[in-house]
Every structure is written in structure tokens, then in C-alpha cells.
Amino acid sequence: MTHRIAIIGASGYTGAELIRLIATHPGFEVAALAANSKAGQAMASVFPHLRHLDLPDLVTWEDIAFDDIDLCFCALPHKTSQQVIARLPQHLRIVDLSADFRLEDPAAYARWYGNDHAAPDLQDEAVYGLTEFYRAEIAAARLVAGTGCNAATGQFALRPLIAGGVIGLDDIVLDLKCGVSGAGRALKENLLHAELSEGTHAYALGGTHRHLGEFDQEFSKLAGRDVRVQFTPHLMPMNRGILATVYVSGDPEAVHHTLSEAYAEEPFLTVLPMGESPSTHHVRGSNFCHIGVSGDRVGNRAIVTAALDNLTKGSSGQAVQNANLMLGEDETAGLMLAPCYP
Known part of the structure; x- marks a missing residue:
């Protein structure tokens, strides 16, 4: 069976990444592509690297006929995503790549994102989309909220350690380096080549990064008590990738064994x-x-490092992995592409 897929927000980096992955998926077909700012254009003009694919032209999302769509990826900015998803048909299964449904508490969303939740009734049915830890819930869900790319990286490094009780919970330090594509495709002065290349800088210092909302929610739920990690991201002059370095108290061998067992x-x-x-x-x-x-060299301390591609495992790849579960496909379908090296 071939599942018909729509992508809203197809002119952004995560939209293009979704198309790249679905192009080799044995059970998915791209049936509709929406990007309101570029409606009427061919994908080849927006992303020339996709010109070899037979893709529908971009339309506005309102012009998509959803009756014959099985699943929709929504790759829009936060706030916009809530407004659009609230107007989509009830039969439609949705994987949202924005931040709009990641936080279970609408008050937490308002605190971290600066605006009231526009679809709190939908929040009640949204499932957090960290695939490896919410498989059963994702498979049964109508609406799945993809994680933040930084949040996914930190959780892969830390969740089994918190759940297993092998590290201290009050002195976790998460230092993260991330590629510039994580900031999206919109024009921003600080992302110009002359502003970004040949240097790096920390940002969102002092516990202000929005992905801390996900860390607080998920780590506290795991531990059964408040867990507040110290988190500092750094913007690197590279297109893709995240490298997290996490400093924890605990026996290094026990830390390694716990992660190895959890992910075997x-x-x-x-x-x-x-x-x-x-x-x-x-x-x-x-x-x-x-x-x-x-x-x-300091006793009873361990350093955990985690690397992933922010556009793939941190976003669009995770979204396809979740869609596979939702539509009864093999979880790895379309996702076993080897990394591109060098």
C-alpha cells in the first residue's frame, strides 16, 4: 500500500529534508506540497537539488484536497503551526515539526514561547515525538509533536541515565554545538556568511533557550522530581549537525553500561x-x-557526548520515523541512508 503524504511548509529546510527522505521511501508518495509564500512555484526552482524528482508544484495549504491524504507533515514556524493544524480535517494524521505541541502544559508553552497556546484542545491529544521512548503512544496518535533538535540530542544522552539512577540529578551540565540550519531558512543578519563564518559564539545563556522547556518536562517526569539541567548552546559555522557534551556525576563504566543496554x-x-x-x-x-x-580525571565524573544531524534525526528523519509507526510501516523505512562523508 502506498500512503499519500502532504507537506505544509515545504519551502523550508525541514520540508526539503522530508522530501529527500520520502523520495526513497517504499510506502510513501508526496501527493501535495504547500508553501504559501512560494505558491505556484515548482520545487526545482525553490530547491534545485530536488529537480530530479517528479513533485507537485507548491500551493497554499488551503488549496490542498485533504480527503485523499493519509498523513500531513507540518513544517511551519511555532505559533503559525497551531493556527493551521486547528483547521485541518479531523481524519488526518499529523506530524508537527514545530514547537507548538511539544509542551504538555499550555502555561509552559506561553512562558517559553511568549504567546498563549492557540489550540489547547489539540494539546490534550498530542503525543511527544521522541520515537525511541514513546513508540506505542505515537503509533496510536493522530497528532505527534516532533521534538526540538537540541532537546532530542540531550535526551538521547541523558534519559537512560536519569531513569536508571546512575547519575546525580543536581549538577548536569549540557554544552551543545549546533549547525546554522537549525535556525531555519529565513534571512537573519547574524546568519550571514560574513557574520557567522570563522567564529563561534554561545547564545541563550543563563537558562533562556526554549528547548529547556522540553528538558524540564521530560527529565522531571522521568525522575519523579524537578530536574533542571544547566544548558548552553553554541552556534557553529557549519550547515548541519549537533554535538552535545554532557558532564555528569557518576561512575563512567556504569554510565557506559546503562546507555549500551538501553540502546542495544x-x-x-x-x-x-x-x-x-x-x-x-x-x-x-x-x-x-x-x-x-x-x-x-576527577573521580566519579563522566563525560557523555552525542552527535546527530539536526535536520534528519533531530527533525525530519524523526518525523518520518514517527509517520512510519503511525501508518503501520517498518520504522526504518526510508531512513537507512548511510551518512554522507566527508
Whole structure:
């Protein structure tokens, strides 16, 4: 059976990444593409790297006939996504790539994103889309909320350790380096080549990054108490990739064993041999996440590193992985592409 797929927000980076992945998917067909700002244009003019594909032209999302669409990916900015999804047909299964349905508490959404939740009734049915930890819920869901790319990386490094009780919960430090595509395709002065290249900088210091809302929600739920990590992201002059370095208190061997056991059967999560560290180069363009563990010269301290591609495993690849579960496909379908190296 071939499932007919629509993508709203197809002119952004995550929209293009969805199309790239679906192009090799045995059970998905791109039936409709929407980008209101570029409606009427061919995808080849918006993303020339996709010109070899037979794709429908871009339309406004209101012009899509959803009656024969099985699943819709919504790759719009936050706030806009809530407004659009609230108007989509009830029969439609939806994977949202924005931040609009990630936080269970509408008050938490308002606090972190600066505006009231526009669709609180839909929030009640939304399932958090970290695939490896919410499989059953995702498979049964109508609306799945994809995670933040930074939030996914940090959770892959930390969730089994928090759940297993092998690290301290009051001194977790998460240092994260991320590629510029994580900021989206919109023109921003600080993302110009002359502004960004040949340097790097920290941003959202002092606990102001919005993905902290996801860390607070998920880690506290796991621990059964409040967990507040110290998190600082850094913008790197690279197109794709996230590298998280996490400093925790705990026995390094126990940390490595816990992660290895937790991910032993996971197709996309690989724990490296003790002492090895991952690189963003080794996961680029793929749905894989590599995790490393090292000891420290300070006793009872461990360093956990995690690398993934923010556009794939951190966003569009995760979205396809969730859609596979929702539509009864093999979870890995369309996602076993090898990383692009160098």
C-alpha cells in the first residue's frame, strides 16, 4: 500500500529534508506540497537539488484536497503551526515539526514561547515525538509533536541515565554545538556568511533557550522530581549537525553500561566503545545518533557526548520515523541512508 503524504511548509529546510527522505521511501508518495509564500512555484526552482524528482508544484495549504491524504507533515514556524493544524480535517494524521505541541502544559508553552497556546484542545491529544521512548503512544496518535533538535540530542544522552539512577540529578551540565540550519531558512543578519563564518559564539545563556522547556518536562517526569539541567548552546559555522557534551556525576563504566543496554536494540542509536567520541561528520545526512562515554580525571565524573544531524534525526528523519509507526510501516523505512562523508 502506498500512503499519500502532504507537506505544509515545504519551502523550508525541514520540508526539503522530508522530501529527500520520502523520495526513497517504499510506502510513501508526496501527493501535495504547500508553501504559501512560494505558491505556484515548482520545487526545482525553490530547491534545485530536488529537480530530479517528479513533485507537485507548491500551493497554499488551503488549496490542498485533504480527503485523499493519509498523513500531513507540518513544517511551519511555532505559533503559525497551531493556527493551521486547528483547521485541518479531523481524519488526518499529523506530524508537527514545530514547537507548538511539544509542551504538555499550555502555561509552559506561553512562558517559553511568549504567546498563549492557540489550540489547547489539540494539546490534550498530542503525543511527544521522541520515537525511541514513546513508540506505542505515537503509533496510536493522530497528532505527534516532533521534538526540538537540541532537546532530542540531550535526551538521547541523558534519559537512560536519569531513569536508571546512575547519575546525580543536581549538577548536569549540557554544552551543545549546533549547525546554522537549525535556525531555519529565513534571512537573519547574524546568519550571514560574513557574520557567522570563522567564529563561534554561545547564545541563550543563563537558562533562556526554549528547548529547556522540553528538558524540564521530560527529565522531571522521568525522575519523579524537578530536574533542571544547566544548558548552553553554541552556534557553529557549519550547515548541519549537533554535538552535545554532557558532564555528569557518576561512575563512567556504569554510565557506559546503562546507555549500551538501553540502546542495544535501537536501529538508529549507537553507543561507541568506552573512551571513543562521536563526530558530526559521522552522522551527516543520516538518521543515526552516535553516543560516546569517557571518564574524567576527577573521580566519579563522566563525560557523555552525542552527535546527530539536526535536520534528519533531530527533525525530519524523526518525523518520518514517527509517520512510519503511525501508518503501520517498518520504522526504518526510508531512513537507512548511510551518512554522507566527508
